[in-house]
Amino acid sequence: xxxxxxxxxxxxxxxxxxxxxxxxxxxxxxxxxxxxxxxxxxxxxxxxxxxxxxxxxxxxxxxxxxxxxxxxxxxxxxxxxxxxxxxxxxxxxxxxxxxxxxxxxxxxxxxxxxxxxxxxxxxxxxxxxxxxxxxxxxxxxxxxxxxxxxxxxxxxxxxxxxxxxxxxxxxxxxxxxxxxxxxxxxxxxxxxxxxxxxxxxxxxxxxxxxxxxxxxxxxxxxxxxxxxxxxxxxxxxxxxxxxxxxxxxxxxxxxxxxxxxxxxxxxxxxxxxxxxxxxxxxxx
Amino acid sequence: xxxxxxxxxxxxxxxxxxxxxxxxxxxxxxxxxxxxxxxxxxxxxxxxxxxxxxxxxxxxxxxxxxxxxxxxxxxxxxxxxxxxxxxxxxxxxxxxxxxxxxxxxxxxxxxxxxxxxxxxxxxxxxxxxxxxxxxxxxxxxxxxxxxxxxxxxxxxxxxxxxxxxxxxxxxxxxxxxxxxxxxxxxxxxxxxxxxxxxxxxxxxxxxxxxxxxxxxxxxxxxxxxxxxxxxxxxxxxxxxxxxxxxxxxxxxxxxxxxxxxxxxxxxxxxxxxxxxxxxxxxxxxxxxxxxxxxxxxxxxxxxxxxxxxxxxxxxxxxxxxxxxxxxxxxxxxxxxxxxxxxxxxxxxxxxxxxxxxxxxxxxxxxxxxxxxxxxxxxxxxxxxxxxxxxxxxxxxxxxxxxxxxxxxxxxxxxxxxxxxxxxxxxxxxxxxxxxxxxxxxxxxxx
Numbered sequence: 001x002x003x004x005x006x007x008x009x010x011x012x013x014x015x016x017x018x019x020x021x022x023x024x025x026x027x028x029x030x031x032x033x034x035x036x037x038x039x040x041x042x043x044x045x046x047x048x049x050x051x052x053x054x055x056x057x058x059x060x061x062x063x064x065x066x067x068x069x070x071x072x073x074x075x076x077x078x079x080x081x082x083x084x085x086x087x088x089x090x091x092x093x094x095x096x097x098x099x100x101x102x103x104x105x106x107x108x109x110x111x112x113x114x115x116x117x118x119x120x121x122x123x124x125x126x127x128x129x130x131x132x133x134x135x136x137x138x139x140x141x142x143x144x145x146x147x148x149x150x151x152x153x154x155x156x157x158x159x160x161x162x163x164x165x166x167x168x169x170x171x172x173x174x175x176x177x178x179x180x181x182x183x184x185x186x187x188x189x190x191x192x193x194x195x196x197x198x199x200x201x202x203x204x205x206x207x208x209x210x211x212x213x214x215x216x217x218x219x220x221x222x223x224x225x226x227x228x229x230x231x232x233x234x235x236x237x238x239x240x241x242x243x244x245x246x247x248x249x250x251x252x253x254x255x256x257x258x259x260x261x262x263x264x265x266x267x268x269x270x271x272x273x274x275x276x277x278x279x280x281x282x283x284x
Numbered sequence: 285x286x287x288x289x290x291x292x293x294x295x296x297x298x299x300x301x302x303x304x305x306x307x308x309x310x311x312x313x314x315x316x317x318x319x320x321x322x323x324x325x326x327x328x329x330x331x332x333x334x335x336x337x338x339x340x341x342x343x344x345x346x347x348x349x350x351x352x353x354x355x356x357x358x359x360x361x362x363x364x365x366x367x368x369x370x371x372x373x374x375x376x377x378x379x380x381x382x383x384x385x386x387x388x389x390x391x392x393x394x395x396x397x398x399x400x401x402x403x404x405x406x407x408x409x410x411x412x413x414x415x416x417x418x419x420x421x422x423x424x425x426x427x428x429x430x431x432x433x434x435x436x437x438x439x440x441x442x443x444x445x446x447x448x449x450x451x452x453x454x455x456x457x458x459x460x461x462x463x464x465x466x467x468x469x470x471x472x473x474x475x476x477x478x479x480x481x482x483x484x485x486x487x488x489x490x491x492x493x494x495x496x497x498x499x500x501x502x503x504x505x506x507x508x509x510x511x512x513x514x515x516x517x518x519x520x521x522x523x524x525x526x527x528x529x530x531x532x533x534x535x536x537x538x539x540x541x542x543x544x545x546x547x548x549x550x551x552x553x554x555x556x557x558x559x560x561x562x563x564x565x566x567x568x569x570x571x572x573x574x575x576x577x578x579x580x581x582x583x584x585x586x587x588x589x590x591x592x593x594x595x596x597x598x599x600x601x602x603x604x605x606x607x608x609x610x611x612x613x614x615x616x617x618x619x620x621x622x623x624x625x626x627x628x629x630x631x632x633x634x635x636x637x638x639x640x641x642x643x644x645x646x647x648x649x650x651x652x653x654x655x656x657x658x659x660x661x662x663x664x665x666x667x668x669x670x671x672x673x674x675x676x677x678x679x680x681x682x683x684x685x686x687x688x689x690x691x692x693x694x695x696x697x698x699x700x701x702x703x704x705x706x707x708x709x710x711x712x713x714x715x716x717x718x719x720x721x722x723x724x725x726x727x728x729x730x
Contacts, residue, residue, distance in 0.1 A: 259519050
């Protein structure tokens with residue numbers, strides 16, 4: 001096999017790992033609360049700033065900055081739910097989307113005011129791995145492994161804990177489950193906290209790969225939404241698999257054609273999927 | 285949805301925009317109180333990207349440079365006592381916002397001229413709008429040749445360099461040094477052009493391709509990408525496969541930092557990396573991010589004035605450059621001014637001193653037609669501006685009407701966060717470090 005094609009394939013898988021975490025968080029929130037957090041990428045951006053600030057400005061060790069990032073963004077997720085989403089739970093979906101879209105601009109504007117438009121770098125990198133003619137970024141590989149770990153932890157939480165089971169039950173039928181003793185308000189709150197935590201986790205993985213700036217969400221936000229829809233909105237496993245599919249499509253498409261065309265190929269595939277399976281590739 | 289978003293963002297960024305406005309308006313107010321400029325203000329539009337990705341890729345220093353020019357012009361009396369009042373607009377790194385803001389400045393604010401315009405992606409559609417409105421567009425940064433070429437525009441002027449000149453400069457530089465420094469004839473030097481896929485990047489890449497072809501130099505890869513792409517590792521893989529000696533990169537930011545980071549992680553090696561303005565001009569930022577890893581990379585741009593020997597400029601121009609550099613450094617605490625700061629100051633100063641002033645003196649007021657006439661009469665010899673070039677606009681009826689025919693770029697090389705001119709050889713501050721020394725993580729291992 002052409003070693004450069006193999007490298008593109010590996011890059012695609014690693015890229016899928018980067019997309020996977022925000023996709024999981026977004027899908028979880030949509031599946032349970034039935035609201036799309038249009039500002040999800042901006043929660044990730046806040047987390048990236050938190051890590052950058054704590055590590056480079058406050059002098060915290062990187063591991064501690066990562067650990068602090070998770071509750072910070074989780075709290076932001078809870079605040080988003082309490083202040084913006086909950087008052088609009090009974091409102092038409094377009095109102096909910098516009099409201100979370102408004103938060104997107106609040107967070108971008110706030111970051112611009114606080115941190116300016118400068119690009120901030122964590123200055124952390126890991127040496128690349130070289131196997132024959134194939135180079136694999138150490139940073140991306142570490143992020144990929146961490147993403148898999150995060151996904152596994154989320155799966156275990158939803159599968160083996162009482163709260164996780166309640167969340168899955170609400171996601172399955174939010175009309176009936178309250179009649180069976182599940183408190184939807186509490187489930188929504190916990191889900192928002194988990195969604196925020198996943199955004200914080202994604203921030204930890206992205207901040208070592210991308211510069212932080214107020215508009216960094218534009219780099220991965222739109223494609224995250226597309227992956228969610230492609231995998232089936234609210235479908236955790238579908239979104240997870242679609243993230244890798246999209247990563248490989250972008251990477252190998254770019255290798256065979258060119259970098260611009262890679263996104264054309266990926267989006268064309270998305271459109272075809274929408275025609276053939278409007279509820280998503282892995283919708284049940 | 286887009287309208288709602290824009291309104292929300294505008295509201296949210298009000299404080300930031302107010303800060304930017306305040307930076308200019310108080311300067312005007314100070315000039316009105318302390319300097320001789322006390323008459324009715326002359327209102328001039330200044331549109332740049334103060335938010336969004338372009339702000340960090342040169343648009344912010346472009347604005348700050350223009351700000352110093354207006355401040356200084358007013359302190360020196362404005363136009364016979366009438367100060368210039370900047371009416372600022374933030375195009376937010378978005379073409380639709382740039383168009384809306386231009387409409388606001390022309391319609392509601394009733395301005396006769398708008399200066400600035402950082403991005404070619406904004407300048408291309410805006411140029412036609414200004415032509416229709418018969419108002420003057422004075423471009424201080426956007427370089428794409430597509431802004432002016434074969435459009436026979438009469439109200440659009442660009443004192444700065446255009447994209448064809450960028451391609452010519454970088455390829456000429458490599459061609460000139462190939463044998464002596466790379467130890468190979470130019471026809472064997474493998475070039476690769478990578479670029480953001482907007483008018484700016486495609487314009488420069490097309491010029492590089494044409495120049496390489498005319499010099500019989502192999503262009504082994506020419507590939508565009510979206511400036512907001514989250515990953516460029518496949519591009520790095522393809523570059524490794526094609527083994528270029530020289531990578532010619534045209535990008536904004538953060539795509540440049542993403543590429544450099546992934547190029548290092550992906551084991552990409554070359555003999556030289558030549559950037560073409562925008563993000564590559566922000567050497568302070570690049571050094572902050574990459575430290576010594578960005579030593580010895582090149583940038584093609586109009587020269588940052590601090591790199592010139594001011595004694596060789598026309599009388600008085602060196603003094604103007606010194607005042608500008610001192611003020612800018614004091615205000616923004618930078619070691620080495622980005623090229624965009626000089627571009628913002630220089631091209632605004634040319635407008636104020638050589639177009640606005642004679643036009644207002646002649647007509648007693650501010651009108652686009654009078655400004656246009658004055659612009660076409662500008663005749664500044666080489667060495668007459670702080671960036672070394674002269675100014676003479678190509679008249680209507682020519683393929684590049686509105687372009688300054690005396691502008692020229694230079695090739696700069698960076699080391700320790702500071703730049704020096706290495707091409708054209710006649711004004712170079714010494715020979716280039718070529719190929720990359722072994723200390724560079726990007727240097728080809730033999």
